[in-house]
Amino acid sequence: MISGCPSVQSQDVSSSPASPPSSPVLVTEGLARTFGRGARAVRALVRLDLEVAPGGCVGLLGLNGSGKSTTLNLVLGLLRPTAGRVEVFGGPAGRRTARARTGYVPEEARRFSSLTGRETVALFATLQGVKPRGERRRRVEEALEAVGLDPAARDRRVNEYSRGMARRLALAAAWVHRPALLVLDEPTSGLDPLGTEEILALLAVHREEGGATLLSTHDRVTAEGACDRIVVLERGTVVREGRTDDLLEGDASPSLAGLLRAAPDA
């Protein structure tokens, strides 16, 4: 678990963060994305201005179809913006250098069903440039420990994993190379309260080490627990921005109000 996690030596990793502390890790300006053309065009993201500094965390909160995942895909360089710009580590999103310093947890627990849990995390470590082999092995164990994956399950094929175990594994894979930016799509979805707590503790360690985080969630508790700033999206538009307490004040659409006032998971 986190308490047992050894200190991080990111300078040993070829893809370790190297940005000056003052420069933001992620900047978006007027970021917009429309799918389709003409009458069938869907504006998934209308305009988003965002800045995430090293050690900072921004949570994207919103209902389904609000533009959260589109934002994450734009930040990762998996989609091109229709308008505006997105800069990661001082350059356009999607460059190899940016990808090597980013850790991503997709919304669904994608499984490499032919691999074991340990092999999955080792694969990600190799692909993200963790070397040499001894260091890679150490990082893999640390990451698996940090997300609280049962040691007995680590050498089992991941197609035997429960949804919660797969989420933990995905986070371990995203964090194994100590990314300077973590991009998380619903990181605590499918986790029990204890699992959520462990993931939030890992994110706290990540921030303490100067890592930036951008996460999207339906869950106000996750956003509140992990982030210092929350952006509320509705139909691709930013409707609120600030600290969670501030967001509870003022008018909101009935569905959004329900989301903002949602009680913590029991």
Place this chain on the structure above:
Amino acid sequence: MRMRELGALVGRYLRALLRGRGGRIALAASLIVFLGVLLATRGDGVSRSTLMLASFLVVGLVAFATAAWAGGLLPGDRAEGREVWLASLAPSGAARRLSAAVAGMVLAVAVAVAGSAVLAFVLPVVLPDASVRDAREIELPGRLRVGRGRRSVPEATLDLGGPVAEGATLELVVSPIYFGAGQESAEDATRQPLLLAWTIRGAGEETQGTAHLPRGAPVAIALPAGARTFTLSSRGPRVDVVVKEARVLGSERPLLLTLLLAGLVLGLTAATVAPVAVAISRWTSAPTATTASFVIAVAGGLRFLLPDLAMPDAGRLHELGLRIVSTAALLSPDLEALGVLGEPAAGRALESVGPAAFLPPLVYAAVALLVVAWPTRAEPARGRSS
């Protein structure tokens, strides 16, 4: 592109191919087919050549199918959502696609070599004469026609290339040419047994003898130790003999070595199908890519049949079918290198295979790999298929 990343991705795809349910089913199916071939061809009437070629056919089909199977890797990632996750990592889309192709190639070679190694242990059990011998080709002076015809020489002497060792055999591939007779007498002549007279010199006293030529098969004549030349003439009244090939078969060689080399040739040729399958899978589903690439490979094997399939005025459907097969054959790899499989089937050892044999399939694979690596103008990091 970094080799370490490529290696890690290849390892991952190899595990996917080996650990998937499909891999186990394919292995079981190929074992059943192989046993079926052994049982069906068992018995006195079956020649070594038939059994060995049938076994190579099974191993080859499995190797080609394995290579074609690589076409399912990228669509599998797409369908199960891993594509986007992998696209967020450092390696490029080209690296991911190439690694799928390389995994298919590696596995195809491994399957062919392993299958051939199994053959080396199984064949001697079911076939007592499943051995191979050292073979030395004898250079022939152009078209060598021996007999009494106008364009023939009465006798021809072959230089055996120095004194031969004990137990050596001369193998001749000959064909008859009938001449100087009307239709009826020609028919009579073809019913006569073909007789070849020979004289062997160089091993002390001259040795003479005659041999009946089996139709459609090489004739083997035992050579005394120290023999240096072989003189032959045709005994038929109106038949000449054309000597097409001649070789001295020497001592016995390890069957395993020859079959491993044959397996390597088979595997490398089959491996060329993997990049084609991956290239097709950039724009199609897994079943389409796998089936299409396998059909292309089979069309390559059947290319020599195309002229026979052409039938004038056979109807539109036939013409359409022929056009499809012709197009597939155009796209198919050059399978001529597989001709060397006939050597062990004929009892001859393979010592080495020249690089020229691999050149056409290697060029083919290189072009296919280029298509695999070619970037698309789609989304930046993700690419259309990666």
